[in-house]
Amino acid sequence: xxxxxxxxxxxxxxxxxxxxxxxxxxxxxxxxxxxxxxxxxxxxxxxxxxxxxxxxxxxxxxxxxxxxxxxxxxxxxxxxxxxxxxxxxxxxxxxxxxxxxxxxxxxxxxxxxxxxxxxxxxxxxxxxxxxxxxxxxxxxxxxxxxxxxxxxxxxxxxxxxxxxxxxxxxxxxxxxxxxxxxxxxxxxxxxxxxxxxxxxxxxxxxxxxxxxxxxxxxxxxxxxxxxxxxxxxxxxxxxxxxxxxxxxxxxxxxxxxxxxxxxxxxxxxxxxxxxxxxxxxxxxxxxxxxxxxxxxxxxxxxxxxxxxxxxxxxxxxxxxxxxxxxxxxxxxxxxxxxxxxxxxxxxxxxxxxxxxxxxxxxxxxxxxxxxxxxxxxxxxxxxxxxxxxxxxxxxxxxxxxxxxxx
Amino acid sequence: xxxxxxxxxxxxxxxxxxxxxxxxxxxxxxxxxxxxxxxxxxxxxxxxxxxxxxxxxxxxxxxxxxxxxxxxxxxxxxxxxxxxxxxxxxxxxxxxxxxxxxxxxxxxxxxxxxxxxxxxxxxxxxxxxxxxxxxxxxxxxxxxxxxxxxxxxxxxxxxxxxxxxxxxxxxxxxxxxxxxxxxxxxxxxxxxxxxxxxxxxxxxxxxxxxxxxxxxxxxxxxxxxxxxxxxxxxxxxxxxxxxxxxxxxxxxxxxxxxxxxxxxxxxxxxxxxxxxxxxxxxxxxxxxxxxxxxxxxxxxxxxxxxxxxxxxxxxxxxxxxxxxxxxxxxxxxxxxxxxxxxxxxxxxxxxxxxxxxxxxxxxxxxxxxxxxxxxxxxxxxxxxxxxxxxxxxxxxxxxxxxxxxxxxxxxxxxxxxxxxxxxxxxxxxxxxxxxxxxxxxxxxxxxxxxxxxxxxxxxxxxxxxxxxxxxxxxxxxxxxxxxxxxxxxxxxx
Numbered sequence: 001x002x003x004x005x006x007x008x009x010x011x012x013x014x015x016x017x018x019x020x021x022x023x024x025x026x027x028x029x030x031x032x033x034x035x036x037x038x039x040x041x042x043x044x045x046x047x048x049x050x051x052x053x054x055x056x057x058x059x060x061x062x063x064x065x066x067x068x069x070x071x072x073x074x075x076x077x078x079x080x081x082x083x084x085x086x087x088x089x090x091x092x093x094x095x096x097x098x099x100x101x102x103x104x105x106x107x108x109x110x111x112x113x114x115x116x117x118x119x120x121x122x123x124x125x126x127x128x129x130x131x132x133x134x135x136x137x138x139x140x141x142x143x144x145x146x147x148x149x150x151x152x153x154x155x156x157x158x159x160x161x162x163x164x165x166x167x168x169x170x171x172x173x174x175x176x177x178x179x180x181x182x183x184x185x186x187x188x189x190x191x192x193x194x195x196x197x198x199x200x201x202x203x204x205x206x207x208x209x210x211x212x213x214x215x216x217x218x219x220x221x222x223x224x225x226x227x228x229x230x231x232x233x234x235x236x237x238x239x240x241x242x243x244x245x246x247x248x249x250x251x252x253x254x255x256x257x258x259x260x261x262x263x264x265x266x267x268x269x270x271x272x273x274x275x276x277x278x279x280x281x282x283x284x285x286x287x288x289x290x291x292x293x294x295x296x297x298x299x300x301x302x303x304x305x306x307x308x309x310x311x312x313x314x315x316x317x318x319x320x321x322x323x324x325x326x327x328x329x330x331x332x333x334x335x336x337x338x339x340x341x342x343x344x345x346x347x348x349x350x351x352x353x354x355x356x357x358x359x360x361x362x363x364x365x366x367x368x369x370x371x372x373x374x375x376x377x378x379x380x381x382x383x384x385x386x387x388x389x390x391x392x393x394x395x396x397x398x399x400x401x402x403x404x405x406x
Numbered sequence: 407x408x409x410x411x412x413x414x415x416x417x418x419x420x421x422x423x424x425x426x427x428x429x430x431x432x433x434x435x436x437x438x439x440x441x442x443x444x445x446x447x448x449x450x451x452x453x454x455x456x457x458x459x460x461x462x463x464x465x466x467x468x469x470x471x472x473x474x475x476x477x478x479x480x481x482x483x484x485x486x487x488x489x490x491x492x493x494x495x496x497x498x499x500x501x502x503x504x505x506x507x508x509x510x511x512x513x514x515x516x517x518x519x520x521x522x523x524x525x526x527x528x529x530x531x532x533x534x535x536x537x538x539x540x541x542x543x544x545x546x547x548x549x550x551x552x553x554x555x556x557x558x559x560x561x562x563x564x565x566x567x568x569x570x571x572x573x574x575x576x577x578x579x580x581x582x583x584x585x586x587x588x589x590x591x592x593x594x595x596x597x598x599x600x601x602x603x604x605x606x607x608x609x610x611x612x613x614x615x616x617x618x619x620x621x622x623x624x625x626x627x628x629x630x631x632x633x634x635x636x637x638x639x640x641x642x643x644x645x646x647x648x649x650x651x652x653x654x655x656x657x658x659x660x661x662x663x664x665x666x667x668x669x670x671x672x673x674x675x676x677x678x679x680x681x682x683x684x685x686x687x688x689x690x691x692x693x694x695x696x697x698x699x700x701x702x703x704x705x706x707x708x709x710x711x712x713x714x715x716x717x718x719x720x721x722x723x724x725x726x727x728x729x730x731x732x733x734x735x736x737x738x739x740x741x742x743x744x745x746x747x748x749x750x751x752x753x754x755x756x757x758x759x760x761x762x763x764x765x766x767x768x769x770x771x772x773x774x775x776x777x778x779x780x781x782x783x784x785x786x787x788x789x790x791x792x793x794x795x796x797x798x799x800x801x802x803x804x805x806x807x808x809x810x811x812x813x814x815x816x817x818x819x820x821x822x823x824x825x826x827x828x829x830x831x832x833x834x835x836x837x838x839x840x841x842x843x844x845x846x847x848x849x850x851x852x853x854x855x856x857x858x859x860x861x862x863x864x865x866x867x868x869x870x871x872x873x874x875x876x877x878x879x880x881x882x883x884x885x886x887x888x889x890x891x892x893x894x895x896x897x898x899x
Contacts, residue, residue, distance in 0.1 A: 062664035063770050063800070085670060115612070126612060128620060129589050144862045145855070150767040151799035152586065152839035154575045154624050155847075155854055156881070157863040161588065161620025165612075182670035205530045211553075211643045248670075251712050303609045305530050329531075329611050356614035374614035379604040383869065384616050390865040402615065 002028075002044065006052040010135060010143055010174035016048060017172065017396075018141025026399045029168035031071055031107030034096035035114060039167060039401040040372050041364045050109050053174055056080060058149065065132065065149055067177035070109025077108055081180055089181035090127045091118030094286040098297055099361045103286075109173040115165030118285050119216035119244070122208065122326050124181065128164030133177035136163060138170070139392025149177045162387070168398040169406065170391035184215075184246035188256055189272035189280060192263070194238030197221070197308035201328035203266050205304055207243050208327045210262065212255040216244035216281060217327040224289040224321050224334075230280050232272060242272075244281060287332070289323060295334050296341035296362045302355030304328035313349040318342055332360075343370040350374070373402045414463035416820045417505070417845045420879050422512035426492055427469065433492060434470050437514070440482045445520075447471040456515050459500040459507040460562075461846060463816070468495065468509035473517045477595060477603055477633040480516060484631065485601030487514055493878045494599070496627035498539065498570030501562040503763055504844030506574060506626050510878060518569045521633060524548045533592060533609045535636050538569035542576075545637065554639040557584035560840065561752065572632050575624030577840035582798035583674045583707075584640070586840070588623040593636035596622060596629075599871050609636050621866060626842050627877040629870035643707035646674060648744045649717050651724050652698035652731035656680060657774035659700035662727045663797045664770060666704065669723055671716060677703040677748050678795035680777060683755070683805070684747070686792060690754030693747035696731040702797065703748055751794055752805075759790075760810035762819045766830030767800045767839035776833060780804050783825045787818040801839035802830065828853050843881045851883055864890030 007013045020027055028047035030036065050071035058067035061084040068077055074092065081087055092111045097103045106116075112134075117126035124130075133147035146159035163170055192203060197219065204217040219241045220228075228234050243259065245252045260269050272280060283289075290297055302310055307328035314320060314333065323332040335342045341362040350357050356374035359367065376384060381403075388395070388406050400406065426433075434448045447453060448470050458465040469492075474480045487494050493513035500507050509515050522539035529552055536545060542563040545556040559578035560566055570576070572594070577586040584590070593607035606619040613619060622629045653659040656678075663676055679687065679701045688695045695701060706716040717734050724732060735741040747754075755761050768776050777793060784791035790807040804826050808819040827837050827847065831854045837847045851860060864882055867874070868891050 060769065060771065062668045064667060065769075115617075117612075121611060125585060125589050128617060129585065138862060142858045142862070144859045146859065146862070148767075148834070148836045148854075150769060150835050150839070152577050152581065152767050152796070152801045153836045154577075154586075154840060154842055155836045155838050156843065156851065156860075157866050158575070158588065158620055158624050159862065159866070161617045161623075162866065164620070165617055170616075181672070182667075185670065205532075208532060209529060209641050211641050248715070250715055251708060254709060254712065301610045301612050301614075303528075303531050303533075326611055354608060355610050358614075376615050377605065379598070379602045380606065380615065380618065382602075383598075383604070383618055386869040387616055387618070387621075387866065390869045391862070 003046045004049055005046060006049050008052045010053070010137065013048070013137045013172055013174055014141050014143045017137050017139065020396050021140050021394055024394045024396065026396045029172050029398050031110035032102065032105040034101035034105040035099060035110065037099045037101060038095065038360055039367070040404065041368050042399055042401050044399070048172065050107060050172065050174070057175065058177065061086060064180050065177065066180050067133070067149060067175060068108050069175050070173045071107045074106045074108055074111055075104050082183065085183050086180045087183045088130070088178070089120055089124040090130055091120040091285055092116040092127060093118040095360070098287050098290045108176055112164055112176050113166060113168050113173055119218060119281065119325055122217060123213060123215045128161050130179045131160040131164055131176060132179055134160055134163060134173055135175040136171040136173045139394060139397050147177065151179060167402050169388060169402055170397065172397070186249035186252045187244065187246045187274050187277040188252050189277040190243045190256065190259060191233070191270040191272060192241040192267055193236055193270070195219070195241050195266065197311060197322070197324070199266065200239065200241040201305060201308050201324065203241055203263060204243065204327040206263065207259060210259065212245065212259055213247065214243050215246045216242070218242050218284060219324040219328070220289065221322050224323050227289040228283060229288060230283055232276055233280065242280065244277065290332055290334060293334065295337055297360045298333040298335070298342070298346060298357050299360050300331040300333060300350065300355060300357045302329060302331070302353060306353050306355065307331055310349055310353045310355065313353065314342070314346055317345040339366070340370050341366045347371070414816050414820045417464065417848065418884070419464070419466065419510070419845070420884065422510060426512040430469055433490070433514070436486060437470060437472055437483065440486060441472055441474055441479055445473045445475065447473070456497065456500070456509055456517070459502040459505060461503055461505040461508065461844065464505050464508050464845060466509050466511055468515040469511060469513055471515040471517060473520045475520050477597060480597045480631050480633055481601040481603055483514070483516060484597055484599055488599045488601070488873065488875060491873065491875070493875045495877050496569070496573065496631045498567030498573070499541065499565045501566040501570060502574065502844055503765070503841045504838065504846040506842050506844035506880060507570070508845055513878065516631060518567065518633065525634065528609065529554065531609055532639050533636050534639050535634065536568060538572060538632050538635055539567050542566050542568060542571055549639050553642055555642050556637055556639055557590050558587045568635060568637070569632060572623050572635060573625070573627045574840070574842040577801065579675045579677060579796060582676065582796070583672055588620060590638045591619070591623060591635055592638060594619050594622060594632050595634035596632045598630045599873070599875055607636065626844065626881050628867055628881060629876065644709045645713060646705055646707045647713045647717065647735050648703050648705040648741055649720065649732065649734040650744045651702045651704065651729045652696040653700045653727060653729055654698065656700045656777045658727040659702050660770060660773035660797070662702065662724050665723045666720055667798070669719070671720065673704045673798065674707050675703070675705040676798040678797040679748065679751070680793040682790060683751060683792035683794055686758060687747035687751050687754045690757060691747040691750040693743055695747050698730050703744055755792060755805050755807065759807040762806040762808065762823050764804045764806065764823045764826050765838050765841040766802050766827050766835055768802055768830050768833055768835035770797065770800050772833040776802065776829060779829055780826055783822050783829070787822045789815070789819060789822055800835065824850060845880055848881055849883055857886070860886065861890050
């Protein structure tokens, strides 16, 4: 068991990383470590956890801004927000739970380090769109800050975006400042049953093209519907297509009627009331239909209307189950176990259709053997290598987690 | 459209490289060979057109101006410039208020204005692919017939290009709800200084690997030259309607904004004007504004019934702050009247005086104390100040009135502006919310960032532009650059 150091303040993070830089000692950077099994397996000498960097350092509900030390548990912070009727609008999904990690352990720093964005991303933006400021320590042990606590800020290079989704390979976040939004007063869901993928995505895209502010648009193939716990939907035999409306109640009621009229040609449209809606979206945020399996799981990002074509092309080679989010633009794909977790076929299909794919769940030996993250074009790869060097010249931070030798 | 003009002199621009200027004829000849004669502007009169941007206080005659028509031509020019050690300044429409597009005597200006086509519109996936020389408004115009629009709406949107918007990560009045440029761009085609053409992102909602696109947007033309972009287009709301609220104090107006946001309502825009701004705008636009200490224009979107309900609620929320006037628009004409004064603000103030438009951001809760302090700074320098504020997102525009023909006053305006921005930073805000750093705030960067913050930013600049040829003398203080470059290259070696 490698030693796990838990610095209690950012100076200590800086001291540890300075020493690691001087001695060129590779380390695993993590929050609670619940996403440890995602990415390429790493060879490191020790791990640095931000767990002990805890606490909300700023919360101004009327300015919709919060700051917290990186190791603050997401769950704790969401409780504090809910007490004031607010939330993290980008709805970070529970990625750890599908990759054998501890559920509900995620820290806020890791949420941003992995740019973890859920269903509401289509309306309000991704995690990185909400990150306003950071304090972080780079691979030389130098503490730096970027951004701030205000919504509009174009002062200097946008390091907040640069660090979002870098999976701890560039710097250790020690504190994050982010935008929060009010919890909508009322939520309802429109559900269509048994639609084939192509038609379902057409429904979702049609709804997205209306002025009714759809806040989530998903489609689950039948085998994944069978794994839902949701009382209303669990017994359904076929696929489920769902659209979420969130707003003040009068707006939800009005918009629901408009949408039903618009989509009536696609079949019977069922309603989920407020409580039933919350239950469904809570479950989807937890990615619960994808839990409890060890089968390979991919996350594919593509142009929404291309989604069903990508899935159909891959389905020619193997059995699969698909969960479409973001109106078809995000696909969670569960496949039968094979030596390469389907990587060769998936990469070939993606190359034809456009988009990118990340292997979220697979045995360590598979993740060591195939590209886990989408291989980059040569020009972009060269820039990415130089970017890594600009933060972490000795390559000590999460070495090889995203790409070999990076 | 705002313009910052004056004979200002606070910002030091480096001495041009005489060796490059001496090579001018051969450089022009090579540019003509690369692009054809039509696309190269070398005569002095032609180059004068490009000598400044909307920070007209600073002017420099560029070495040459090129107007390429394709990405490949941009790549050819950049490759040649890098090999020859020639600096390059990217330019959209030249509407920067911070000197972001200011040329240099030893630099080639690459203007993207000829590359202004809409390449593809995809309503199903709600994206449009455009060349970045297109104006901001032209994108919305291109998709208007289908009921769509492109969300960021800087006040210069009729003239400014998407290229400049991407360079500066431009915002606008409606970004409280819809975000700024970086939140609305999904893909970029960018040419690096060595002529490499890269594609970042695409028409999907996230990109693989590091967020290089996020770093490039707002990099003020320092990382590469963007030639094409895929932007999100959104279906417009069914309608939009404003209301006007007048208050006896700025604090009351600020607290009212807090109450609205605290209630869970996110209006599409919340604009604030103080008494000096109201009076000037009213005198010019006759919008029927009340003579109050502070005025809010709050706009909501939706169906008629939705808007009526939201505006009623906002009216109720405002009551504890004792508004002197509440006027809810009942028609398109009344909506136009409410916006008329605000939209005419820059023109109205420009009619009575030269002005210097500042662009800090502050936490909303500090509004009252910041306005008091801004007035004090103005008094100290003997200058009047009018304030316009995007209250929802904290973006404050103090307009410092002065006489551009009076060198001493111009100097004081520049000094007062710097003090106001330092104040924004001191209360927890930042130097610039949407205009960018450019040359204007370059030397103030140390107020907001310490040495290690800046070193990290400069190392990233070096990742994209190892020889620092792109948009020189901007954004980063001139001292300390060499160190950052050295630390990056050494480590990479």
